[in-house]
Amino acid sequence: MRIKSSLLNISAGLGNQIIITALSFISRTVFINSLGIEYLGINGLFTSILSMLTLAEAGIGSSIIYNLYKPVADNDRPKILALMQLYKKAYQIIAGVVLVLGLGLMPFLDLFIKETSVENISFIYVLFLINTAAPYLFVYKNSFLNVNQKNYIVTIVFSISAIISTCMKIAILYFTENYILYLTVESILSIITSIIVAYIVDKMYPFLREKIKRKLDPETKASFIKNMKAIILQNVGNYFIFGVDSILISSFVSIAAVGLYSNYKMLIDICRTFLNQVFTNTYHSLGNLVAKESAEAIYRIFKVTYLLNFWLYSLLSIMLYLMVEPFIDIWIGTEFKMTNIVLLILVIAFYERGMRNSLSAVKITAGIFHEDRFSPMFQAVINLGVSLIFVKFWGIAGIFAGSVISALMIPFWYTPWLVYKKVFHQPVGLYYRSYVYYTVIGAVTCLIATRVIKLIPSNTLLELIFQSVLCFILVNIIYVALFYRTAEFKYLLVVARSLLLKLPKVSTIYHKTIKRKRHMEVGGTK
Template sequence: MRSKQAMKNMIANVFLQIVIFTSGIILPRFFMEAYGSGVNGMITSVNQFLAYLGLAEAGVGTASVVALYSPLACDDKEEVNSILSATRKFYNRSGVLFLVLVLVLAFFYPILISRQLDSGMVRGMVLVLASSTLVDYFFLGKYRVLLTANQEGYVVAIIQSIGTVVNIIVSILLIYHHTPVILVKAVATGVYMLRLILVRIYVRKRYPHLNFKAAPKPEALPQRGAALLHQVVGVIVNNTDVVLLTILIGQNSLLEVSVYGVYNLVATAVNMFMTSFTNGLTAGFGEVISKGEDETLEKSYASYEYVYMIVLAIVVICMGALILPFVSIYTKNMSDVSYVRPVVGFLFTVIVFLQNLRIPGLTIICAAGHYKETRYQAIAEAVINIVVSILLIGKLGISGVLIGTICSYGYRSFDVILYNSKYLVRNSRKKTMSRFLRNFVLIILLMMLSWSLVPQNLTSFIMWFIYAIILGLLSTVLFGIVNYIAEPNECKDLYMRIKRVIWH
């Protein structure tokens, strides 16, 4: 049952990431061509600032999911209602705080960007982009927590996929008719927020016993503070680059942020594709850990890490060889700033590799709720990122903040591997490191080969897709063969696991 739920979640999340990737690639290009790089940079920058303000959520969602694993496994409806009632209460408080912070940002942000764009439009954009997050706080968050904890995150993923597709269509139609940018975002966001209705209908039908007004049990969320700390660190590490570029670059900050945003489109799409595996598995691992099934945990984790390392290696090869041709084609009609920067493309590829290297171990840490135990390592990651980025941004610009991110990811990824081996999936370090070294050596060899095989001056997306398919297939075959030879038993176990899920 757990395997089937995990497979449903994985498929739904992979599909969602494909839809989000499509949206993330298509819409920014329409916005850049219709409204200019400055507006695109402003939207990217505002979204990063809103991510910081999203810390008002205070770790409620993460802590609630962890708290629900055990009562859901035991079918303790009263305990589930008590936790969800506390979750609703915390979310409402967070929503009020977030709204206040958004109003402050709307006032100060136009001053921060030195009035590079009309202040009224910028303030309105801040409010529009923040509106979907407000709906999450006041209405959607408590439902998503329940579905995620009960391994039904695929429901939210499917509904969100539908909303994203509608968002793409509506936005393109409005841009085509020369609609003001703020109205495009407002209408599209309004349509997207309708997903709340579908989620609510499903939850009310699936869980008739649900009572969000039961006696709240806030003490059931002991990890809320530690989860918030990790959330703060995650926001700092993932969003500091754009914030520092906006504040420290100066007069042309929005143009540089637009350049960063284009490369980050690719990195974000790859990251979301990779984390779609974990979105479907965290709840399942959480149930296994809560029941103390150590042998099952060890075997499941071994299969998960084995296939994850292979997929990551294939993705990194494709990204390293194809990111510059993609940016060149994507921005060929833009002349207000130079987008094709080989060093930036290489650094983003390294970031994606190091960021995702930790994901298998981090999945287990999150499933076990070990937020408090790993708080100091998380703080160190954020400090490394900020200090190195600030030291280098003056001389190196975008490359400086990317190097800061690389340093922080490199430290934290290997720390996660060591912590997971020591405290959760015991003695997994040797196997993990052997998999890392094996695939890393092959990545280096194939990367050098792919740079000579894939032209970096492609002029059409058709040719780009042809090279992407060829490179993807070649990488899949080579990594598959090497990893099968290295670990034939693991490959056979993985095949049998997939076969059981499909046929039973």
């Protein structure tokens, strides 16, 4: 059941990602041509500023989702209702807090914007704020689908909404070049989509509308508050690690530089979102595994997901490093490129953060929130300190270097130590040995791919596609040659075969082949 649910979620997620990626390139191209790089910078800056106001949401969401796993598995409806009611009230408070704090930041917008010719900055900011706060009034029910491993429903609804929204926004930019109308349409459709998902959840699970018959027990409530506080602290730190780059660039360089960075960020985020569709949709299955299985079984599955984690993140890291610059040349022009050292640091940060993905999934699903609540805060202090020093010497590259250095100093060693001690009950040295082994393989593969790819020109889109396909095939051939004998690879192969057999056409052909083979064997015996 876990495999089937994960397959549905991953398939829906990947299909959504392909559609959204195609539309995002068209939208970004029209946006740049219609409004220019400064509007692109404003877009990235306000997104970063407002993400700071939503930190509490992730804390409450993660904590309640963790508490929902067991009652959902046990079909304990009274407890589910009590948790969902708590979730609803929490999100209503969050929506109000985000709105009030967002309005409170308005007088200080000039501090974040070094230079710009964009008009109606305050009104644009208010539209961003509404789009951030309003969906919280409805979105809490999404998580119930996630816990029930039906996230594909949310994905499908949001995919349809994104297609409609993107097409309308492209038309608005192309025909009117009106940024305010563009944002207004985005806000309205975002709210409507959240309402539709909430309605679907009510239809699928009518009991969620029943009156609460039981209050939360003190133990669950205390656990929720404890975990929520820990996750909020973590997210405050995470914001100052991942969320302030655009603000620092705008403050110390220019708003136009934020626009340049936003193109790189979009390409990297597409890769990250693509991989998250694979990994995030297995987290809820992993949560079920952590709740029921032994430490040995969890560790065995972790090693499998860790190999998959390395395989996919290193593959996309190599392709990003080799393909981003020629792609930007062909897509929007050389003037939109940053230096190669900036790209290298961004790719290293993408790889390092991605390699912690499987580990973080185990940590979250095992409910390890309180123990490392201060880690992101320490990392944030190091990140800001290093970034503020290095930006004076290296510019934008110095800001991104702070993220990498702070990650290596805190979560790189502390997160593995926690998970291996509390969940796996294994020496953490096993993790670092695998990490070094995998990273060396990835680095050598990158060097080989670089040598091969550089032999082929990339002056046209067709040549770049050929380079990408060649790089993809080359890296996978090397990895298959190195890992095909390992237990983890064999396990992944079995899972891949079982997933293929769940596809209707493949399954039908397989069973017909088996039936025909048995018939021939019987005939031969006679």
